Amino acid sequence: MSSTSENVDMLSNLPRDLLSHILSLMPAKFAMQTSILSKNWRYIWKLVTNLDFSDLDIIDLDTKSIHALNCFYEFVDRVLEHHKASQVNILRLRFPCGWFPHSCVSKWISDAVRLNVSELDIPIFPRGLVELPFDLFTLKSLKLLKLYVDGFRFDVDALKFPSSVNLPSLKTLDIYSFGKPPVNAFKLIHGCPLLENLSLTVSWCSDEQEFVFNIPTLKRLKLDTPDCSSVIKKVVFKGDIQATTQAQATSSVNTIQRRQPSMMQRLHNFSLVKCNAM
Template identity: 50%
Template sequence: MSSSTENVDDMLSMLPEDILSRILSLMPTKLAVRTSVLSKRWRYTWTSVTNLDIDYTRYHRSNEKIIKKFVDGNEGNFIKFVDRALKYCRTSHVKLFRLHVSNYHHAIGSSVSNWIDSAVRLNVRELDICVIQYELPLSVFTCNTLTSLRLELSACDFGGWEFPSTIYLPCLKTLDIVGCNNPQAIHGCCPVLESLSLEVSCNDEQDFVLNIPTLKWLKLICRSGSSNGNSKIMLRVPKLEYLFVDGVLCSFFEMEDVSSLVGASIACWHSKFDFLWADILNKLSGVQNLSIENFQFTSPLPIFPNMKQLELTGTWRHGQITQFLESCPELKILIIDFVDWRDFKKQKPEKSMLIPACMQTNLTTIKFSKCDGDTCDMKFLEYMLGNAQVLKTVTIFAQENLLIEEDPCFCAQVLKIPRASPHCEIRFRTRKLPPPQEFEYDDTDEAEAFY
């Protein structure tokens, strides 16, 4: 070993135990345990970690048969590994216990309850469980130390799972549940809950009611149910600040006193009933920030008197964009994805010349996040730059295949567009896509990391 390597090794070994524990707690538990083979000094260092992050979900669809064979041969080692990791853990307060097990690991299910019980005995604060299971030990739902809980349970033979009859989580502030059949069972069971994410499915026989006075952040994933558009999602959340709605819009929203609402995001892929779009937007007309994806509407938009930031993701036509601009007189920031400006010529001349009020007095920032440089994009930029009178910054994120650095003609064409605002600055950025993740598997015996 070189002297430089020895010095680095000495420097690491000289760090206080709590610092080393924090470093190892940032790693997946498997890697943290492997440091025990470095030297005698490191043999038991990992046992003081405060995070136990155990992920056994690695698989690739194109190699299902190979991976299934690989998984079946290692389940026993994996069970031994988790058993020993929990047994040797010296900390009395585990900050995070994360357990993710893929669909192939059916034999592991019988051990899950014991592992979760062990984590609860270690005064766990955050639980993140994604397993093949349709029930969990009662200790999860009566844990006095839990502040964050994420549950995603599934089983091939079951449509969903249910909360037990006994639930009380006095310190829980964040709850994320997937695949639960009775989410309303949490009412009154989490007295300090602030953040909630859950799936809801409505039918015409029973409305979905959510009554949580302490809630500040809410995400609802709407599943397609048997509703004919007459069902209701009733929200009694007087302190709510942010609302996210995703999925299939098939119910009315009833919200009592949403004056505290600051921002909302709607990403419903479709709705069988156009009037439900108008209904939910009317309920959200007081928000300051709004993000909408894949929105299809025929009804007039409400006025958003407090709107400061609007994000439109997906593909938007000229008429839809201008309707939103006309409905947001105080808008300052516009973030937009793809534009379809082909209907621009179809507008009546006097209609197309009307300039929304926000473009005359308030709109200072535009972010065009997915510019292809085609005719529609150029028409959009010509309209916005030529009419926004107080615009300060336009940032154009071009698709990677446009390669702004190698296509100065595109930049020059945009820079030649007349601007209504003399102080407008145009910035160009390349929007790079993340590289595809390669699948790798590691057939190392998990149990070998232990002496």
């Protein structure tokens, strides 16, 4: 037997758990392509724990053809429908803004819930009221949630929300609210009892805003307020944040009220950021 054959046999005979871990380090399209290597590799891709669809070479994006986009949808559908892992660590998708139906996104999120995903990073195009599976808002396994629109965060107040949110494991949340009081944003925030990292962007506010963050577990907060400098009047912190560093604020906030005297000294990596409109 040749040296090359021996090396192939050694790799193929590794435990399935180890092989699936190796494939989890690859983009989804490469992991799936290993199914043609041999009989032993045929179904390993169904066990990977990281599903990264952010490599847009899956389709020819230069053409933006309906056929190419349908191929992308079918690829994602096939991977998620046939996936056999009991839990997926990461589900990440990236594709052109405005070129995908909400029904696809809703289905993929339902698959993510079924697979007990830990980190969900997915874009949603804001065209009317969007209804996502309510199971997403009570998913016990979810630790990170990012809702984007082709590089921009999605307006969570364009989502149809359940009456209550309970994400008991969520530690990182990155969301966007546009043009109105961020009611859903704070409903989502307050449904995360272990939240440590929060990035909240609020833009094009028309009414005066007061933000109250009652999050005892919070370690990092980024509040981005483009185009809202004249209406954000107060940011209030409640609770005892266990961390150390300095805080900085910009002119977008007129008042910072501290309910605990040592809050700003213990707040880790806090920033209030005002960005110029593009």
